[in-house]
Amino acid sequence: MAKHSRVRTLFQAGWFALTNGYVRGYTSGKIFTGNSKILCVPGLNCYSCPGALASCPIGSLQAVLNKSTFKVSLYVFGLMSMFGVLFGRLVCAWMCPFGLVQDLLYKIKLGPKNKNLPGHKYLRWLRFVILAVMVILLPMLVMDVTGTGQPWFCEWICPSGTLFGGIPLTIMNESFRAIIGFRFFWKMFILVAICLLSIWWYRPFCKYLCPLGAIYGVFNPVSTYRFEIDTNKCVKCHACQRACGMDIATFQTPNSMDCIRCGDCMKACPTGAISSTWGALGQSVKTRCFVDDEEERKAGAHARVQASGTSTTPYSIPKTALRVMGVAMIVGGLLSIWASFRFGLYGNFNYRINMPDIAYVGFATLLLGATKVTASAIVALTGVYVLRNIDDNEKILTASEKIRTAYLIYLGGIVATIINIALELQTLSFITNSLIYASYPILVVFPLWMFFACAKRYMETGKLKGLMWFFYVIVMIFTLITSVLSGLLLIDELFYISSE
Amino acid sequence: MSKNRNVITIALFVASVALIVAGVFMGEPDTVLGKAINVCMECIGIG
Structure with missing residues (x-):
């Protein structure tokens, strides 16, 4: 398997594990009922899969349209639009569980491989017909006496629901097996047919039947990717x-x-x-964060040398001070990664803290936790970078840009959290609780950026020495405080686990 | 052309966020959650 294909398969599998990680569902035969299901995952991931931690966008769209109280779906369509604008059909190749199944089936070496079914030129428009008729019109217009509709696509076509929800739940629940009828056998027929076709034809469901791919495909020309x-x-x-x-x-x-x-x-x-477009952006970020732009530095350094006739960094920071800073960044960053994960991402997915408004809290803590983990990781990696290049003043000069990137990422999380708080005020107390234990990014990253920015100025010109040392002391104090808090939390967790 | 496309992308993103916020105020997430935390018998083909 080519390396790129292997990476994509691993990502697909990892994403499936992440979004369907409710292990207890597979062992008990029950589905997850946590509030994270208020969110939709981008791919065709049935919410009746025992492991599903979030909802299917197509299923959710039909659920809303089924209700006579809603004329249109704004929330679900807004979510799908956002995924479309951000990713386009990148979701299909990288984040869809049924896409993964089709890819794996196509790898089976059993005769010649084909790309398109006969009639491909017209069949490729079938997914739009299915979207319009079975996902939107029928659920919206065909109602029973109680004013409720049916999820026509999920009910009669969706193979993802059959494979990831129907089969495991039927196996684990005798009561379900007792009421199997025509619909189950019809859906099994659809699933088996698509799986067999997938061995010899590339992704037939994605090409001809998937309504979600039809929606995301419309965004391909204008998505960020x-x-x-x-x-x-x-x-x-x-x-x-x-x-x-x-x-x-x-x-x-x-x-x-x-x-x-x-x-x-x-x-x-x-x-x-x-x-x-992402590749170009990634190269730019990589250069900024982890690869010195040798040409740019040398051009700037050359100009300064010519102007001053001296070294580009005539002033140096004491090596001992830099070593202490590097160690502080690594220790503080690692503990912050753990604290941010514990009170952001882990708490969100496992709901150890019961809050009545946790539906909205979950979104805020997820965003904030993710940006805090990322920012803390950049700080820790920059600490390693400082220690490894402690004798190279030219490379130390680039630390300011790296920490600035971390700070901007964290700032993005704060902005998103503020927007979420504006939507639901009860989240405020929960957010502040989280911020206390995972306060490293708030207290440390900004003064750390200021320290390296002043250090860069000092090393080049000898100016801002006092300000540089001021921020140095601030960083040390706050790193000590936040590390003690996070460390105590870690010890408490370990003690709690060991005492159970 | 690229600049115009970026403007369209940003506008669509802002519009999608606005749709999400509007849907939240209309109570759609409760409907989504209510459907998702119960086994969808139609989705799994039972009944």
Whole structure:
């Protein structure tokens, strides 16, 4: 298996494990009933899967349209639109569990492989018909005497629900087995047919039947993830189309509605003419955070040397002080990662703290926890970087940019949290509780950035020495406080676990 | 062209957030949650 394909398969599997990680569901035959199901995952992930921790967007859309009280669905459609704008059909190749199943089935070596079914030219529009009729119109218009509709797509077509929900729940619940009828056998037939087709034809469900892919595909031309073709490099050899399972001539239609963003075309292109917008952004971030822009530094350094006739860094910070700073960043960053995970991500998914308004709290703590973990990780890694390059003043100069990136990421989480707090005021007490124990990013990252910014100025010009040491002391004090808090929490957790 | 596309992307993102917020105020999340925490018999093909 090619490396890129292996990475994508591992990501798909990891994402499935993350979003369907309710292990107790698989052992007890019951589904998760936590408040995280108020959110939808991007992919076609049935909420009746025993392990599902969130909801299916297509199922949720039909659930809302089924209610006579709602004329349209704003929340679910807003979520799907947001996923579409952010990812487009990247979801299909990287985050959809049934996409993963089809990919794995296609890898089975059993005869010649094909891309398209006969009639592909017209069949590819069938998914839009299914979206319009079975996901939107029928659930919205066909009501019973109580004014409630049915989820037509889920009920009669969705193979993901059958595979991940129907089969395990039926196996584990005798009461379900007792009432199996025509619908179950029909859905099993659909599932088996699609699985068999998937062995010889690439992703037939995604190409012809998936309404979620139909929605996300519309966003492909305008999503944040897009392909770009360098026409100076492209030799129109069609290597991209040969590599593409969806049979798209990427060099002609790089943002086709059919493209699931697997990236195989990028790897196959002999001239590197295909790139992604995320790839370009990632290279830029990588350069800023972890790779010194040698050319830029040397150009700047050369100009300064020419102007002053001296070394670019005539002033140095004492090595001992830098070593202490580096160790503090590593220790503080690691403890902050743990504290942010414990009171943000872990608490959100497992709901150890019972709050009546936890539905909205969950979203805020998830965002805040994720940005705090990321920011703390950047700090810890920069600490390693400082220790490894302690004798190279030129590299120490770049630490300021790295910490600035961490701070901006954290700031983004704060902004999102404030918006969430504005939606539901009861979250405020829960957020402040979380902030106390995971306060490292608040108290330390900003003065740390200030310290390295002043240090850069001092090393180049000798100015801001006093301010640099001021921030140095602030960072040390706050790192000590936050590390003690996080450390006590860690000890408490260990003691709690061992005393059970 | 790229700049126009970025403007469209940002506008669509803002619109989607606005839809989410509007849906939250209309009480849609409660409907989603109510459906999701009960086994969907239609989805699993039972009954």
